[in-house]
Amino acid sequence: MRVAVVPGPGESGLLRELRDDGGPARPVVRVDDLAAAVREYERSDEPRWVWPSAALVYQRLLQAGVRVARCHDVALAEALISGRDAALGAGAAPGTAGTPMGAPAPDTLLADARALLKAAEANAPSSQELGQPVLFDAVEAGAGEHVDPRALLDAVVEIHADQLRCIAADEHPDKFGLLATAESAGSLVAAEMTLAGLPWRPEVHDGLLTEMLGPRPKLPGQRPARLAELADQVAAAFAKTRAQMPGSRPVNPDSPAQLLQALAADGIRLSSTRLAVLKDVDHPAIAPLLEYKELARLASAFGWSWLDTWVRDGKFRPEYVVGGVVSGRWASRGGGALQIPRLLRRAVVADPGWVLVVADAAQLEPRVLAALAGDRAFADAAMGGDLYAELATAFGGERAKAKVAMLSAMYGGAGGEAGQLLAILRQRFPAASGYVEAAARAGEEGRVVRSVLGRTCPPPSANWRALTEDPADPDAERDPRAGQASRARGRFTRNFVVQASAADWALVMLVSLRAELAKIISRNGAGDGLSPGPSAAIHDRDGGRPELVFFQHDEVIVHCPQDQADAAAEAVSRAAAVASRLVFGPTRVAFPLSTAVVDCYADAK
């Protein structure tokens, strides 16, 4: 059963039961306690909640201690569908892209509905307000004034019905429908993960910082001792030449411009101050500079102020942006959640009596390519545990060469010996090479490509089209930037088919894992498997339940009581199997997950 839902003033809300085709089945119902009404439906009717967005509805439910099993997120589905349909003008790439859809022209009613939905979205609270009830209420109250709940509900119902038609009209409705469902479920996971938080030990983090940087500076803008020391060494290394330049200040190692200038004054001209460039330079400033850059990076991105801002009550609670990346990967807002330095994983420690189940999909992208392309020889290599090792025989037994060849094929690399290795790849694994080559060609020609579940890459910009279109006069000289732009887009689409399909698999794995974990919870009789509470309360009540606490492209972390670790690990491997079957159907390609049960994230793999 589908039920449309929007929040109203205070605790209230509006509900409307829908038919399977999205049409209204019953009149609109107003409830005083929305969370209670939702909980009641969850007990008996296996509803799929149809709501404008998780930000508008689910956060509020979670705050009230109510989880749901399934939803249709209208905003996320909209992004998938309009992403697909925006590509129509660009022309579809055969084999990898869809055909034009028979989507009905948006009539004014739908257009109005969409405008209304947008207005509501603009007022949605961010996940960050989740942990701050006072702010949350204030924002929510503000949102209520701008958009009439009844009008919003009607808009949700209309758009949802239209979306079901758009999905059914897809070239592969089952897969595209799975994508919309998984994306929606992903937003449930995202909100729940923000609430749960990644266990984070501030004292461990602080200890690492102090060890490397020296004690925390008294004043915020101040350089920690070790950084100040290194900055002085860098400046000193340039001092001799600088002394002859009147009015010159000490070189600031944070300023690429000053560094380039200072190096040039000493006769060293560089294209940039990147690590890779600096590494090979012979100058007394380089050694302290490289160390400075590494430590300064840590201090500015994940230093004490980060700790103050992002860690509360032993938990790091970033906001995840589902589908925030064109490829369908998640993005995050605040705290650089998806760029946590490996070094700081030392600070991610399970609660007492709990463990972290860390699972990582091994060599996901090349395996995805093997499954996508249906390359028999390649798929055979992908049946085992180490794909690159299996491929190595084709490259004179050198695993490293096999890896370079694969990465070059997926990224469009051609430097160094890549060209030679690609030739081998093309010869031994023609279907796999052909798949990414076709995607690259489609991109170069301005067409779009799609992931295995039908996520579509953006069409080229107007700028790109203007730049790359054939000149009206065939004798006219072509802009040299045209070829460059064309090849750049080719690399993008080449990578998109792999990265986006890997994201499809990872997303389906993640939401399947959520479902598997819910089974454990209900088996254990820990509540109904749906209702969370503040995690402290759960610890006290029944020993706790497994919680997804982190997701990073091809890696998940489950935080759970020690005695549930085995069950959680089994859930992970079942989820991977489910994802492989749902996304790729029958395939001989294996998608192994390396799973570790650890106290500390840094101890995984």
Place this chain on the structure above:
DNA sequence: ACCCCCTGCGCG
């Protein structure tokens, strides 16, 4: 004071 773009680097 603020905004915007660039550079550089962390993660996958």
Place this chain on the structure above:
DNA sequence: AAAGCGCGCAGGGGGT
């Protein structure tokens, strides 16, 4: 010959 892909964030430096 050359430019393998995708992000978020901080700081510098120029603009207003």
